[in-house]
Amino acid sequence: MTDIAFIGLGIMGAPMARNLVRAGFTVTGYDLAAAAVARLAEDGGKAAGSVADAVDGAEIVITMLPADPHVEAVVLGEGGVFETIKPGTLFIDFSTIKPETSQKVAEAGAAKDVRVLDAPVSGGEAGAVNAVLSIMVGGTQADFDAAKPVFDAVGKVAALVGPNGAGQVVKAANQLVVGGTYALVAEAIVLLEASGVDAHAGLDVLAGGLAASRILELKRESMLARQFQPGFRIDLHHKDMGIVLDAARQAEVSLPFGSQVAALVQAARAQGLGDADHSALLTVVERLSGRGGN
Amino acid sequence: MTDIAFIGLGIMGAPMARNLVRAGFTVTGYDLAAAAVARLAEDGGKAAGSVADAVDGAEIVITMLPADPHVEAVVLGEGGVFETIKPGTLFIDFSTIKPETSQKVAEAGAAKDVRVLDAPVSGGEAGAVNAVLSIMVGGTQADFDAAKPVFDAVGKVAALVGPNGAGQVVKAANQLVVGGTYALVAEAIVLLEASGVDAHAGLDVLAGGLAASRILELKRESMLARQFQPGFRIDLHHKDMGIVLDAARQAEVSLPFGSQVAALVQAARAQGLGDADHSALLTVVERLSGRGGN
Amino acid sequence: MTDIAFIGLGIMGAPMARNLVRAGFTVTGYDLAAAAVARLAEDGGKAAGSVADAVDGAEIVITMLPADPHVEAVVLGEGGVFETIKPGTLFIDFSTIKPETSQKVAEAGAAKDVRVLDAPVSGGEAGAVNAVLSIMVGGTQADFDAAKPVFDAVGKVAALVGPNGAGQVVKAANQLVVGGTYALVAEAIVLLEASGVDAHAGLDVLAGGLAASRILELKRESMLARQFQPGFRIDLHHKDMGIVLDAARQAEVSLPFGSQVAALVQAARAQGLGDADHSALLTVVERLSGRGGN
Amino acid sequence: MTDIAFIGLGIMGAPMARNLVRAGFTVTGYDLAAAAVARLAEDGGKAAGSVADAVDGAEIVITMLPADPHVEAVVLGEGGVFETIKPGTLFIDFSTIKPETSQKVAEAGAAKDVRVLDAPVSGGEAGAVNAVLSIMVGGTQADFDAAKPVFDAVGKVAALVGPNGAGQVVKAANQLVVGGTYALVAEAIVLLEASGVDAHAGLDVLAGGLAASRILELKRESMLARQFQPGFRIDLHHKDMGIVLDAARQAEVSLPFGSQVAALVQAARAQGLGDADHSALLTVVERLSGRGGN
Structure with missing residues (x-):
C-alpha cells in the first residue's frame, strides 16, 4: 500500500493521519511533539525522528501545520521537506495559509519536479476525527486525481477549484462568509432582544426563509443560550x-465587509474571547451596545 | 363566511386578496387605482368606493400598503380606517413599516377597542401569488389565533413573535441578514474571480459547509451569470x-454591519440599480474593485 | 429698533436671545418653561404667554428648538407660528433638524409670503454665550442680508450656503466630519498606547503634519487624560x-464612513455615555479592544 | 566631518542624501540604479559600488528603502549592511515599514552592538527636497541625540516617540488619520454637492470650526476641482x-475605521487610481453613489 509521510500531528493532523492508517495506508508520522508521534505509532503508524526521516521513501508527503511560518520552515527551510523529497513525489499541504505562500511552495516544488497540491480543509476537529472534512484543492487535475484516495480517507468532499493557491482562496472566502454570517446573526439577535421580541420565535422565522443559513440552523439555540464552547476558536x-x-x-x-469581519474577530480576541467558539462574536456585538457579555 | 375589508391592492395586496376570496372569505376591496378594485371584483370580491365603504360591516380589516406615510394616512388620517371601524374588529396590517409606526397604530387601535396585529410578510410577489408567504406577527395570542384562518389563506408559515411592533422588528432583522448575506457572497465571488479561481466550484464548496445559506443555494448561479431580474427589487x-x-x-x-448593508443598498440604488434584484449588490461590490458591472 | 419674537429659550436659545437684547433688539421671548421666559425678562427682554403672543407684532420671528417634532409642532402645528405670522415677516429657524423638514417649513412659509431661513449653528453653549457661533444658512441672498444684523449679534461667522435646507446639509456634513475625526483620533490613540508608544509625543507629531485637525489641537490632551466633560454631548x-x-x-x-460614525455614536449612547462629551467616542473604541474605559 | 553611508537613492533618498552633503557631511551613496549614485557624486557625494563598499568606514549608516522585503534584504540579507557594519555604528532606517520588521532589525543590530533607530518620515518628495520632513523616531534617547544633526539636515521636526518600532507605529497612526480624513471630507463633498449646496461655501464653514483640518485647509479647493496630481500617491x-x-x-x-480606510484605498488602486494623489479617494466615494468620477 502507498507509503505516506505525515508531518504535523496536532489537533487536526493526528486524527487525519489515524484515518489514513485505518484506510490502509502506510503512514510514517513526524511532529516536534514526540508524544504525538508515539500515539500515531500506537495506532498503527510508524514513528519518524525527523522530517527527513519521514520523507525518506514516501510516495506521498503530507503536511498539516498551524501557519505560514511553519510551512515555510518545514517545507522550504533547512532540513525541510524539499531538501530530501524525490522528484515525482506527490506533496499535499493541508495547512490553511496565504495563497501566495502556497504558490511559493508550488514553485519551489516545480523546480524539483515535485507535484504540489494546496488542500486546506474545513470542518474542524470533529470533521477530522470523523473523516468528513471538506477539502478545497489547488493544483492540476492529474495531481488531484492521484490524491483522491487520500482525500477520500480523511474527508467527505474534495473539490479541485483551480491552480495552486486556489484552495487557499476558497478557504479564505469560506471563512469570510462564515465570520460575516455570525456577525449578521449576532446583530439580528441583539436587535430582537433589545426590542423585546421573542428571539427564539424570530430566528425560527429567519431560518425558514431567504435569511436561512447553516449557522442559523446549527447555532441559533447555542448563541441565544450564550454557549460558546468551541467548535472553532x-x-x-x-x-x-x-x-x-x-x-x-x-x-x-x-472587501469592506471582509475588513469589518476581520476587525470584529480581532476585537473578540482582544476582549479575551480567543479560546471561545467563533459564535462568540455575539458577545462583541452585544457589548458594543452595552448589553450582556459580562 | 367572515367579511373582510382589504385596502391596498398592489403587487402584493392583489394576489393576497384573491387568495382570501378563494379560501371562501367575503372580501371587499379598495385601492386608489380603480382598475385594481375592478380586477378583484372580477375575481369574486366586492368593490368599495372608499376606505369607509370597505370598512363598513367588515369583521376583519386588512391593509397592505407601501410605506409608513401611507399607513399613517389610510389608517390614522382623515377618512381613514380608524374613523369608522367598529369596536372589537380585528385589524391586520401586512405592510412593512417601522416598528414605532406599528406601535402607534396599535395604541390608536386600543383607544377604540380595535384588536391590532402587525403582520409584515416575506416571500415577495411569487409568495403572495402562491399563498406561501412567511408572516411575522406582533400582537396578542388571542388576536393571532383569531387571525389564523387569514394567515393560512395567504401564507405558509405565520409566527407570533411578540407584542405590537415585534412583527416589524423580525422583518427588519430578516432584511438585515438577507442584505448582509448578499454582500458576503458578493465579496466571496469577487475574491474568487479576481484570484483566478473557478468560482462555480468554489461556491459549491461553500454551499456544502458552514458557509451554506439559502442565498448561496438559490442564487449563486444567477449571481455568477449576472442575471438580476427581480425577485425583490x-x-x-x-x-x-x-x-x-x-x-x-x-x-x-x-449595528455596524446593518449600517454598512444600508450604505451598500443605497449605493446600488444611486448607481441606477433600483429596479434590479437585490442580488445585484454584487455589481456594487465588483465596481468598487474596478471590475465588471458595466 | 427691530421687534424680534424668540421661541425656545433653552441652553442655546436663552443666551442667544440675551445677546440680541444686548445688541439693542426688542426681544419678546416664549418657552414652555416659564422660568426661562422670566429670566429673559429680567435681562431686558419681554415675556410672552404663548407663541401667538410672541409672534404678534414681530418683524422677525426666531425659533431655536431641540428637534424635528418640536419644529413641526411649534411652527406648523395648531397655535403655531405660521397661524398668526404676518406676510413679509422674516422667519429664522436656528434649530438643527433634517433638511427635508426645513424645506417643508420653507414651503409652508412661502404659501404665506413669509421669508424663511434655516440657520443651524455650531459652537455649542460656549459659542452661544459668547456670541461666537458659526451659522450655516439656507435661503435667498436677500433674506440672508436682512437677517445679517441678527447673525452678527449671536455669531462670529454666518455663511449663505444654498437654498432652503442647505444650512441643515452643511451642519450635517460638519457633524459627520467632526464625529469621524474623533473616531480616527481615538483609533490612533488606541494603536499608539497598545504599541507601547509615547502617545503624547506621537499625537504631537500628528498635530504638526497632514494629519492635523482642530480636534487634535484642542482635544488631544483631554482625550489622553480621559476627561470627557461636555462640551457637546x-x-x-x-x-x-x-x-x-x-x-x-x-x-x-x-456614506459608508458616515454610517459607521453613526453606529459608533449610537454605541457610545448605548454604553451609557450619552451625557459625556463626544470625544468619549475614545471609550467605545478602546472598549472594543478590551482596553480601559471602565 | 562625520562619514555617512546612504543606501537607497530613490525619490526620497536622493534629495535627503543631497541635503546631508549640503549640511557638510561626507556622504557615500549606494543604489541599485547606477545613475542615482552618479548624480549624488555630481552633487558632492561619493559613489560606492556595493552596500559593503558604502558601509566600509562609515560612522553613520542610513537606509531609505521602499518596503519591508527591501529592508530585510539590504540590511539583514547576504552581503547586507549588518554583515560588515562595525560595532558602535549608528544605523538609521528612514524607510516606512512594519513595526515588527523595525524591531527585528533592532534586535539584529543589538546582537552586533549597532545602535539602531527607526525613523520614518512624512512630508513627501517636496518635504525631502526642501529638508522639511517630519521624522518619527523609535530608539533610545542617546541614539536619538547622536542622530540629531542628521535629522536637522533633512527635516523640520524630529520626535523620539518610544522604543524601536515606535517610529513606525506613529507613522502608521498618521497615515490612518490622513486617509480617514480624506474619506470624511470626500463624503462631506458628495453630500453637499448631491444636495444642491454650494460646496465651496459649505467647506469654508467646516474649515472654520471644529471640523477643521490641515486637509480641509490645503486640499479642499483641489478636491472640489478634481485635481489629483500627486502629492502622495x-x-x-x-x-x-x-x-x-x-x-x-x-x-x-x-480598528474598524482603519480597516475601512484600507478597503477604500485598496478600491482606489483597483479602480486605476494608483498614481493619483491620495485625495482621489473622493473619486471612489463619488463613484459609489453613481456620481462623477468618469
Missing part, C-alpha cells in the same frame, strides 16, 4: 481573517 | 434598510 | 448623526 | 495602510 478565525485580507490584497480587490 | 430593500436603522435607533442598539 | 451628536443619515437618504448618496 | 498610501493593519494586529487592537 476565535483565535483560529483571527488567523484566517488575516489570510482573507492578504488574499484580497494579492488579488487587488476591496 | 433594490428599491424595496432600500426602504427596508431604512426601517432596520430606525428599529435599531428605537431599540438603542448599534 | 454624545446624545446631541447621536441626534445629529440621525440627520446625517436622513440627509444622505434624501440626497441619494451612500 | 494612492499606491504608497495603500502600502502604508497594509502597515497600519499589521501594526494593529501586532498590538492586538481592533
